[in-house]
Amino acid sequence: MAAHESTPEGTQQTGVQFRVDPVVLELGQRFADAGFELSLVGGPVRDLFLGRTSPDLDFTTDATPDQTLAAVRGWADAHWDIGREFGTIGLRRGAHQIEITTYRAEAYDPESRKPVVAFGKDLVDDLERRDFSMNAMALRLPELELVDPFGGVRDLHAGILRTPGAPELSFSDDPLRMMRAARFASQLGVDVAPEVREAMTAMADRIDIISAERIRDELVKLVNGAAPRTGIDLLVETGLGDRVLPEVPALRLEADEHHRHKDVYQHSLKVLEQAAALETDADGPVPGPDFVLRFAALMHDVGKPATRRFEPGGAVSFRHHDVVGAKIVKKRMKALRFDNDTIKAVARLVELHMRFYGYGDAGWTDSAVRRYVTDAGPLLERLHRLTRSDVTTRNQRKADRLSFAYDDLEQRIAELAEREEMAAIRPDLDGQQIMALLGIRPGPVVGRAYRFLLEERMEHGPLGEEEASRRLAAWWAEQPEASHAVDERENVKDSRNGEGE
Template identity: 80%
Template sequence: MVHLLDNSTLTAPLPPVVTELGRLFVAAGYELSLVGGPVRDLFLNRTSPDLDFTSNATPDQTLNVIRPWADSYWEMGRDFGTIGLRKDGFMIEVTTYRAEAYDPASRNPVVAFGDTLEDDLLRRDFTINSMALRLPSMELVDPYGGLKDLKAGLLRTPGAPSSSFSDDPLRMMRAARFASQLGIEVAPDVSEAMTAMAQRITIISAERVRDELVKLVLGDAPQRGIDLMVESGLADHVLPEVSALRLEIDEHHRHKDVYQHSLTVLEQACRLETGADGAVPGPDFVLRFAALMHDVGKPATRKFEPSGAVSFRHHDMVGSKLTAKRMKALRFDNDSIKAVARLVELHMRFYGYGEAGWSDSAVRRYVNDAGNLLERLHRLTRSDVTTRNQRKAERLAFAYDDLEARIEALAEQEELESIRPDLDGAQIMGLLNIKPGPVVGRAYRFLLEERMEHGPQSAEKAEAVLRTWWASQPESATS
């Protein structure tokens, strides 16, 4: 199917660099088409600084065309038929018509160049990404009904889903990602193929799986993408801890559906993100992934008590370790691993505040333990309330309002975000006449505990407390 388009037809404007590049290729005797996601986004009122093109020109021929025109260019993707360039702030890739497949035992794609645009489109992942805009004529080439599927909110593959997922199993993850990003429904045959072939995702490198997972979690409705992964069995291989949350619900309903609860917490955490000028600009991966993973320690800690109740003691600590282990397996960076695991570890810390109340020292410890994750912890804790009991929900919300107010009040008085002992290391060594070493660290930690417990003290009071502590230490006799 071919339609002639112009800018008035599209919901998003077409950047001038697109038609400029098209004219350059045609003048040199080659075909050029804008293809894939950028074409799809033209009908979704979305724009992207990244533009993908396909051509019958070889990489060498593409270089000859773009060298005089591009602001800069690079050849890292030459073996895959891709030349990258930058023009007027846009990142552009031009790829020779191609086929891409995986050897059943390999993690790496095998690339073969194709001959026609239509054949190139057939080899793409989904029909909504199998549309091309011929340039500079502005002809929409849509042989597989991508525009119709986009309007219907349906995700289909150009050919047989099993063939598409066999060629590149990562496409199954992309299906879940599009469910999250676009709110799109997956066609029944696509869902069936995902379920039948889920195990094949294991041949894909952890890094590529991780990148798709991040895009999914940052989508508009990540709970939909996660649910598709779980229902299809993909999560059994990518996030087995989340699949395991589907605990068998006992007939007496002595505990909530942990899996559905986790999806609800994820959804609520997304809604609590603030704008770009706020404390947690959205979309925020750390908050969202912590919300998804916060209860993954429950399956391993579930216990049926003699009273008939169900307990999950220490599931926060167990969940933190499981989260860190999974993120390491997916090759996440250390900072992200530490942040998400720490939030999972701390997500239960608030409970009990409403009943017993906390001393100022307990509030200080809460802030100190959260560190730069405090704003995310606020949102995670609030998101974790999914009870249908309105009174309980209101009581918890009121208690957390009170805790945040106390944190704010103490912060104004004591600079909570930078809590330090009242004496630094140099002062400790001078006062006790000791050299750098483990003893200084012990003294520093002692003074930090004093600061947490009693708040800021004068230098004289801190010195007196330190001297009293020092008198009880075995090293004091030899100093």
């Protein structure tokens, strides 16, 4: 669905003519025939002016949820009423996901996370309670009359984010709207109106009543936006960052008197920008937007405040900030209710982001390259991009040296991968072969033997079964369990001999 300059369906006072999907007009006619109002509302209307296609369709109506169900029965392919208590009925028609919500007035109890809902009968009143003016526009159906009482078109053209009414009232009704302001700044590249920014700053503590899951979802959309740096900066400047992601504003370390370390906060924002720029298209190894890469870029140095030390002579160090940072990231992401796989991936990238440094000076053995690849596992392509993004120095000679060094490392990885199938490095013997050769049963010793062979594989490359067996035998001869295994085999042999007598 998109806005066009020449279509017969509907011309409004803005001079813009609208062409909408036939399913929108069909639904509007059904409600009109049933005696109810129906309007396309919110993001889908905003996107008409932006020339974008909305994946979902949102409608508002004066019909109650029961009346809505009656109107769509026989027309919708499927429907669900999980949001019924809030006046929302969901349905599917062909490829379209549709939500229809009864006009409503809602407000948050100051101490509650759940909205108190009252249904209304007026479209303009409903629009006034929406988050931002650019989302408080509607198209009445089926006639396609634009309803824009709060200047949404004006604000879209100006690239400014305002609330339909006083921002203090809007954010009191739903504090998550403050997070949405930062998200829209990231997604749409709009500026936040001064009065909106002031209200966000004054009311930042109101975000505390919002569930971690809702905050997480907004944060993901913000980080995946076209300008994530802008959104994060807005969170930090208004104090919301201190409530929802305190590790990021904590990166604004006081500069030491000799200015011998860079601004870690601004550096982290730059790394985020550069990492996003290195994402690939859908056919590449890291299709963008990639939340794992971007969030790891933002959080990669969060261990620095806890590890900062002033050394003799005025130097500043952050020893082991990568390991400390990985632990901090895990804790924060668990608090925000991220899934375990996403937590592990981001934390692992943070833990590994310093591994490359020193490669250009000291050089790595093939063994070290293998370990780098194996430790990164499926995150290797993201780690490549994170490591490259972490170079923000203004010293061009230093930047070039690091870039050339990483080019060399990637070339060596490619060469080793071609020879050794590094994507799936395994010992030359599997668990069954280990147990057969050593005459042992499943247990911890098998794991130790497996790790020994993996270490040999890393250090020396592919050995082949014969050489791996020889080294395993030599290792086994030095293990205390070896004599017990011999005794056990002798006992088994004796018992079998006794059975045959």
